[in-house]
Amino acid sequence: xxxxxxxxxxxxxxxxxxxxxxxxxxxxxxxxxxxxxxxxxxxxxxxxxxxxxxxxxxxxxxxxxxxxxxxxxxxxxxxxxxxxxxxxxxxxxxxxxxxxxxxxxxxxxxxxxxxxxxxxxxxxxxxxxxxxxxxxxxxxxxxxxxxxxxxxxxxxxxxxxxxxxxxxxxxxxxxxxxxxxxxxxxxxxxxxxxxxxxxxxxxxxxxxxxxxxxxxxxxxxxxxxxxxxxxxxxxxxxxxxxxxxxxxxxxxxxxxxxxxxxxxxxxxxxxxxxxxxxxxxxxxxxxxxxxxxxxxxxxxxxxxxxxxxxxxxxxxxxxxxxxxxxxxxxxxxxxxxxxxxxxxxxxxxxxxxxxxxxxxxxxxxxxxxxxxxxxxxxxxxxxxxxxxxxxxxxxxxxxxxxxxxxxxxxxxxxxxxxxxxxxxxxxxxxxxxxxxxxxxxxxxxxxxxxxxxxxxxxxxxxxxxxxxxxxxxxxxxxxxxxxxxxxxxxxxxxxxxxxxxxxxxxxxxxxxxxxxxxxxxxxxxxxxxxxxxxxxxxxxxxxxxxxxxxxxxxxxxxxxxxxxxxxxxxxxxxxxxxxxxxxxxxxxxxxxxxxxxxx
Amino acid sequence: xxxxxxxxxxxxxxxxxxxxxxxxxxxxxxxxxxxxxxxxxxxxxxxxxxxxxxxxxxxxxxxxxxxxxxxxxxxxxxxxxxxxxxxxxxxxxxxxxxxxxxxxxxxxxxxxxxxxxxxxxxxxxxxxxxxxxxxxxxxxxxxxxxxxxxxxxxxxxxxxxxxxxxxxxxxxxxxxxxxxxxxxxxxxxxxxxxxxxxxxxxxxxxxxxxxxxxxxxxxxxxxxxxxxxxxxxxxxxxxxxxxxxxxxxxxxxxxxxxxxxxxxxxxxxxxxxxxxxxxxxxxxxxxxxxxxxxxxxxxxxxxxxxxxxxxxxxxxxxxxxxxxxxxxxxxxxxxxxxxxxxxxxxxxxxxxxxxxxxxxxxxx
Numbered sequence: 001x002x003x004x005x006x007x008x009x010x011x012x013x014x015x016x017x018x019x020x021x022x023x024x025x026x027x028x029x030x031x032x033x034x035x036x037x038x039x040x041x042x043x044x045x046x047x048x049x050x051x052x053x054x055x056x057x058x059x060x061x062x063x064x065x066x067x068x069x070x071x072x073x074x075x076x077x078x079x080x081x082x083x084x085x086x087x088x089x090x091x092x093x094x095x096x097x098x099x100x101x102x103x104x105x106x107x108x109x110x111x112x113x114x115x116x117x118x119x120x121x122x123x124x125x126x127x128x129x130x131x132x133x134x135x136x137x138x139x140x141x142x143x144x145x146x147x148x149x150x151x152x153x154x155x156x157x158x159x160x161x162x163x164x165x166x167x168x169x170x171x172x173x174x175x176x177x178x179x180x181x182x183x184x185x186x187x188x189x190x191x192x193x194x195x196x197x198x199x200x201x202x203x204x205x206x207x208x209x210x211x212x213x214x215x216x217x218x219x220x221x222x223x224x225x226x227x228x229x230x231x232x233x234x235x236x237x238x239x240x241x242x243x244x245x246x247x248x249x250x251x252x253x254x255x256x257x258x259x260x261x262x263x264x265x266x267x268x269x270x271x272x273x274x275x276x277x278x279x280x281x282x283x284x285x286x287x288x289x290x291x292x293x294x295x296x297x298x299x300x301x302x303x304x305x306x307x308x309x310x311x312x313x314x315x316x317x318x319x320x321x322x323x324x325x326x327x328x329x330x331x332x333x334x335x336x337x338x339x340x341x342x343x344x345x346x347x348x349x350x351x352x353x354x355x356x357x358x359x360x361x362x363x364x365x366x367x368x369x370x371x372x373x374x375x376x377x378x379x380x381x382x383x384x385x386x387x388x389x390x391x392x393x394x395x396x397x398x399x400x401x402x403x404x405x406x407x408x409x410x411x412x413x414x415x416x417x418x419x420x421x422x423x424x425x426x427x428x429x430x431x432x433x434x435x436x437x438x439x440x441x442x443x444x445x446x447x448x449x450x451x452x453x454x455x456x457x458x459x460x461x462x463x464x465x466x467x468x469x470x471x472x473x474x475x476x477x478x479x480x481x482x483x484x485x486x487x488x489x490x491x492x493x494x495x496x497x498x499x500x501x502x503x504x505x506x507x508x509x510x511x512x513x514x515x516x517x518x519x520x521x522x523x524x525x526x527x528x529x530x531x532x533x534x535x536x537x538x539x540x541x542x543x544x545x546x547x548x549x550x551x552x553x554x555x556x557x558x559x560x561x562x563x564x565x566x567x568x569x570x571x572x573x574x575x576x577x578x579x580x581x582x583x584x585x586x587x588x589x590x591x592x593x594x595x596x597x598x599x
Numbered sequence: 600x601x602x603x604x605x606x607x608x609x610x611x612x613x614x615x616x617x618x619x620x621x622x623x624x625x626x627x628x629x630x631x632x633x634x635x636x637x638x639x640x641x642x643x644x645x646x647x648x649x650x651x652x653x654x655x656x657x658x659x660x661x662x663x664x665x666x667x668x669x670x671x672x673x674x675x676x677x678x679x680x681x682x683x684x685x686x687x688x689x690x691x692x693x694x695x696x697x698x699x700x701x702x703x704x705x706x707x708x709x710x711x712x713x714x715x716x717x718x719x720x721x722x723x724x725x726x727x728x729x730x731x732x733x734x735x736x737x738x739x740x741x742x743x744x745x746x747x748x749x750x751x752x753x754x755x756x757x758x759x760x761x762x763x764x765x766x767x768x769x770x771x772x773x774x775x776x777x778x779x780x781x782x783x784x785x786x787x788x789x790x791x792x793x794x795x796x797x798x799x800x801x802x803x804x805x806x807x808x809x810x811x812x813x814x815x816x817x818x819x820x821x822x823x824x825x826x827x828x829x830x831x832x833x834x835x836x837x838x839x840x841x842x843x844x845x846x847x848x849x850x851x852x853x854x855x856x857x858x859x860x861x862x863x864x865x866x867x868x869x870x871x872x873x874x875x876x877x878x879x880x881x882x883x884x885x886x887x888x889x890x891x892x893x894x895x896x897x898x899x900x901x902x903x904x905x906x907x908x909x910x911x912x913x914x915x916x917x918x919x920x921x922x923x924x925x926x927x928x929x930x931x932x933x934x935x936x937x938x939x940x941x942x943x944x945x946x947x948x949x950x951x952x953x954x955x956x957x958x959x960x961x962x963x
Contacts, residue, residue, distance in 0.1 A: 016774070017888065021889070031877070031922075032874065035918075038831055039831060039832060040835070049829045050846055
């Protein structure tokens with residue numbers, strides 16, 4: 001055939017292709033038969049499974065661990081609260097349903113809609129929390145109309161509760177719902193959507209200890225969301241308790257002493273560095289924020305000019321004022337610029353670097369040795385010492401005493417403060433250091449910035465004759481470093497005794513700190529009043545008849561030997577340290593002394 | 600190269616119509632299964648159908664012999680691309696989710712399927728013996744093995760399996776002796792056992808064990824198969840109605856607009872719908888396969904056969920997989936499942952078949 005010459009013989013290949021096709025055809029027929037089996041013969045079985053096939057997982061939230069003070073008093077507890085969830089699948093008439101919800105639960109519709117929008121990716125039969133933190137009375141109207149609202153589910157959950165209200169709010173911190181982004185960023189923490197986790201304070205610092213392990217129930221629900229049975233169940237495990245060094249009574253007293261003022265009171269256990277009380281005023285009630293919803297109150301607090309949410313003890317930056325004279329004294333003695341006997345004559349003013357500088361006591365203190373200079377907080381003495389030391393040695397002493405760096409307390413967000421030096425100024429301000437600035441720094445002004453906790457830690461170091469104290473809140477915390485660390489060079493025990501002599505005089509011998517005096521308790525301390533504006537502006541305001549007040553400091557410890565407690569007080573715009581802060585500190589010392597006697 | 604009038608007359612319009620019909624059925628059920636999700640998948644699929652159709656026309660314009668003659672270059676390009684993807688994929692594996700990664704992998708490996716069709720057509724075009732010799736077999740294995748290993752290394756089990764099917768089809772066509780078949784089966788077993796213990800990832804192993812006992816892990820990998828079977832079975836004879844499938848609409852079905860699109864069809868249109876789609880699909884496959892009898896040369900037969908096998912294999916595996924008769928390996932249902940690159944590859948494969956068929960007269 002002529003065709004054969006044009007077309008090669010492809011019959012074998014064609015035949016094979018056809019065979020493979022018919023094998024595939026048989027497989028298609030087989031598949032079709034199997035679909036017949038599933039869809040026609042076994043239809044009833046699968047139809048039933050489809051109806052029952054709605055496994056709903058319900059989280060059993062784990063209660064957080066409790067937070068207690070050093071004596072076991074509960075500072076953060078849990079209580080049962082109700083939450084209401086919406087199952088979108090069961091909504092018959094959306095407009096009517098939303099209207100009823102807003103009426104019954106008192107939430108506005110935009111809030112409701114934004115809440116639902118946030119979780120629109122969940123399956124339709126999965127509940128979305130729309131209100132939480134309700135009491136039994138709040139949910140009663142829903143419970144009584146259960147049949148009317150099949151889309152609403154009322155459940156209980158453990159909720160954080162601070163039985164003492166505002167007490168130790170800045171220590172405890174508060175909880176907040178994490179955003180979906182935050183949850184995704186740390187998948188290993190296994191935070192569930194809607195879980196309240198620590199945002200600040202101890203709640204944040206020890207969140208991993210306090211958080212428990214959630215349990216879960218897998219429920220089979222029918223098409224109306226009715227529970228048909230349980231598939232699996234795991235019980236929640238409560239988080240571990242955290243025991244703090246806080247003394248609830250002392251804390252309450254500290255907060256009471258600050259009522260109506262802005263400021264800080266810190267009390268440290270002089271032996272361990274444990275924080276007995278930490279009050280920052282103004283404060284807030286953490287109970288207000290244990291909800292997934294942002295109340296208006298929250299926004300008010302966030303925008304409050306007095307920043308009640310801020311923990312001033314670790315985040316407030318202040319000039320130390322005359323408190324810094326302790327640093328000057330230690331540095332002056334330690335580096336050998338003065339001896340305890342070196343005396344300087346104070347006539348009320350002096351001329352340094354071509355400028356007249358005044359002592360706070362215009363008539364002048366007369367001849368002052370170190371202890372009396374501390375007692376009277378004599379500026380002239382420390383101007384003179386500052387000029388001798390120079391800024392570098394001053395900065396070195398401040399640094400050795402823990403200023404300009406975080407204390408390492410177990411609270412998040414601690415600030416470091418600032419100890420200026422020639423190098424610092426050149427680097428940040430690009431200008432050389434002027435000797436006149438050294439004189440300002442010598443009395444704790446200028447660019448110096450400290451946190452109240454740094455001052456408390458430094459005072460503890462003095463009380464311990466040079467052994468650094470590490471302020472902390474966790475009672476069982478193992479103190480870092482050696483148990484009885486040595487004093488930082490070049491300070492030694494006698495240096496400290498010389499300074500302590502001055503601090504004792506300040507309180508017990510008619511010095512600036514006499515307001516802190518407590519009978520039979522040998523309080524030693526130092527006052528400070530820091531200018532919050534330039535002398536010129538203050539003078540101008542005074543002329544206008546306006547009262548300008550300085551920040552008021554007191555920091556001290558008691559008793560003089562074998563000291564038990566360190567108290568640091570800062571009252572913003574409180575006036576003179578001796579007039580305002582010292583008596584407040586005295587209240588705390590007195591309270592502590594009583595507690596000691598009760599034991 | 601202008602296309603002759605007679606050539607246009609020779610286009611298999613019925614086959615083209617069936618392809619478009621299946622694609623449109625796909626769009627309808629992609630809508631049903633994804634209309635609650637953001638992203639308008641059905642619109643995107645329509646755009647992809649348009650693009651694929653344009654590419655198919657381009658494929659028709661050029662004589663398939665030209666493609667075959669260029670296949671060596673395509674092959675080289677493909678190997679480079681696969682290797683590059685592998686390197687790149689490794690780099691991003693830690694940070695990107697598998698979906699994004701999947702898209703990046705899919706592109707070259709889908710293309711590779713087409714290149715394999717062409718390279719085998721070229722390889723066997725002049726092979727006139729009734730059976731494969733050892734030497735040729737080894738050469739063919741080498742040619743197929745390089746891209747296959749690169750795909751396995753990705754690892755993309757579904758595509759690798761499709762690859763093996765296409766390669767096996769070409770071998771069968773070229774003629775395998777009984778001895779060779781036994782050898783291949785033994786080798787496959789060896790690789791299977793070895794691969795199970797060494798190469799298979801835990802999730803892949805789980806898929807195989809799930810096939811044997813899907814109830815063993817109802818919330819895990821058995822979940823997909825169980826949910827899919829419930830969807831299909833509860834569809835019954837006439838189905839629950841369009842947009843009314845509780846399994847599909849309540850999001851019990853995973854990947855329901857991609858791998859599990861046929862489960863949605865089964866649930867919402869019942870056995871009637873399943874029957875119509877399967878019969879129409881079978882007609883499409885028959886139309887493609889039986890074109891081998893119209894091809895004018897050996898290369899044409901290889902192209903038609905392997906291209907048809909490519910579509911047929913994916914179709915069969917997919918419809919068996921979703922009722923639990925095959926492990927869940929991530930093979931889509933050509934023309935129906937959502938996915939641009941898969942759709943494009945299927946259209947190009949069909950374009951090649953149409954191309955061979957319309958040029959069946961040697962003198963055109």
